[in-house]
Amino acid sequence: MSFPWARQYEPKNGLTKFLDERLPLPRLVYNAVGAGYPVPRNLSYFWNFGVLAGFFLVVQIVTGVVLAMHYAANAQVAFATTEHIMRDVNWGWLMRYAHANGASFFFIVVYLHIFRGLFYSSYKAPREMIWLLGVVIFLLMMATAFMGYVLPWGQMSFWGAKVITGLFGAIPLVGEPIQVWLLGGFAPDNAALNRFFSLHFLLPFVIAGVVILHIWALHIPGSSNPTGVEVKSESDTVPFHPYYTAKDGFGLGIALLLYFAMVFFLPNALGHPDNYIEANPLSTPAHIVPEWYFWPFYAILRAFTVDFFFVPAKLMGVIAMFASILLWFFLPWLDKSPVRSGHYRPLFRKFFWFGLIPAMIVLFICGGAPAEEPYVMLSQIATAYYFLHFLVILPIISSVEKPEPLPYSITEAVLGSDKKVVKGENTSPAV
Known part of the structure; x- marks a missing residue:
């Protein structure tokens, strides 16, 4: 978002000047998440969840890459390699628990992010594209999570794949061929496991690409805010850094306390015990259920x-x-x-x-x-x-419905109805 009062990036030394002329990455960061990006001054902690979602996406990618180094996408040994990671690989148990619980926390913050958007109507003009890209990210997350749930090749993994891919069989005429095409056969086996592993590894990077588009779309109209009133003057905004980097940092600290409490003390609380039993096509679990976020x-x-x-x-x-x-x-x-x-x-x-x-x-x-x-x-x-x-x-x-009266500006909603303050005419340090 372009504001005339936004701070401009100024290279401080020869190296930063060289980079700014040839690869202006510092300028991009400064304008995206630094002091060069003004944001509404009244954002609450409900606006922390976008940053938290980005953080947990990075956690999932990093831990997923490490786990992929030790995993074998073969129906004969997939369950054994999962146990190998847990028991024999140095810090493998930590990587797996961090990855499994990271998926749950990723969905928690995204669900909260969605409900914040629904309550504050973040989908309204001029932010429709931000919302639409967000829905695409959510769909990609669901596909990625489903394929990841299959990989341990426990009872819930196998029968979850059987049930979910079986849904396509309900489509008239083309349903059964689509189901066979997805699985690479008539039941989940090596072909399905290889396909799901490949896509589970690939899709997080696709999600990261769509997240970049999501952030890009956000920076065109700028952030929404709890009042829904658009920015009118410089007094309505503050630089993203240090104000919201500090606020997001505090929110991230709270989230990490909860996350590591789950990883170290309740690592299996959100999973299903049947998934610690190796997949058996001849034994159907009494109650087939997907992960909680589905x-x-x-x-x-x-x-x-x-x-x-x-x-x-x-x-x-x-x-x-x-x-x-x-x-x-x-x-x-x-x-x-x-x-x-x-x-x-x-x-x-x-x-x-x-x-x-x-x-x-x-x-x-x-x-x-x-x-x-x-x-x-x-x-x-x-x-x-x-x-x-x-x-x-x-x-x-x-x-x-008849809406209640809106404040004249974001500043009025924060500091009251002083006309000079609202219009940015009062330049005293208190403002």
Whole structure:
């Protein structure tokens, strides 16, 4: 984002001048995350999760590369090499636990990042492209995580691959050939394991590329803020460094405390015990369940239990599961309210906190529960509300609700309604 008051990068010595003329990387960093990038002065800790997501992506790439050096993508030895990493490789247990729990923390901060975006309508103009690229990142994360879950070749790995790839078999005419093409055969085996390992190694670098586009798109209109009011003057902004590097650093410190508590004291709390049993195609687990971050979408998949005219229930579930994420692409056009922040939208706020959030919590719980009552009925109710919220309730609310008065500027929201302060006319040190 270009502001006339933004600080300009000035090389200090011969080396930095040489680099600035031939490869202006220091200037790029200075303008992207340094003092040369002004950001709204009122960003809360909800704006920390983007940085945290980037950090955990780096953790996943680094630990994943190390683990790949010792892993063999062969159905005969995959489980044994996983145990070899845990027992024989120096610090292998740490790398594996850091990678497994890093995936969970990556999803935690991304889910919080998404819900912040939904509440503050970060998908509205002029930030539609930021949101759309974010949804692409989330889809790539889900694909990467699913393929990674298969690699240990435990019971849940094998049967998870069997169930999830079997969903494509519900597609009429082309479903079964697609399923065979994905697996490289009629059941998960060496071909599937090799394909999933290759893609699991490749996709994080694709995610990193899309993250760069995501950040680039963010720097064009600039960051949103809790008020939803655009920047009007220099008094509305502060340099990203040192103000938000310090704030992000504090948030990262808290996240790392929680992360290392999980890695060292509860490393298997978010996993499934059946995955410590080697894959056996002849023994089906009593309760097949994916990783916790897939639970809400798994609950949506299982919510359809009755055929609808000529459409089988399984196909309806598959369509609904994918549609539950794909509809996020259309949010910038479904929500037509001119006000962004949920703080100033009383009707939207009620449906968000007492409708969407409880529905998502129910879907999380039901997705990890057995496919029996009352979980099936609860998942059906929550699924119905989820789609109604985005496709019906949100467009109606945006048309009929009366928003609360917005502050004149970001400065007014922070410092009060002093006209001189708001317009940037007061240049005293207190401001």
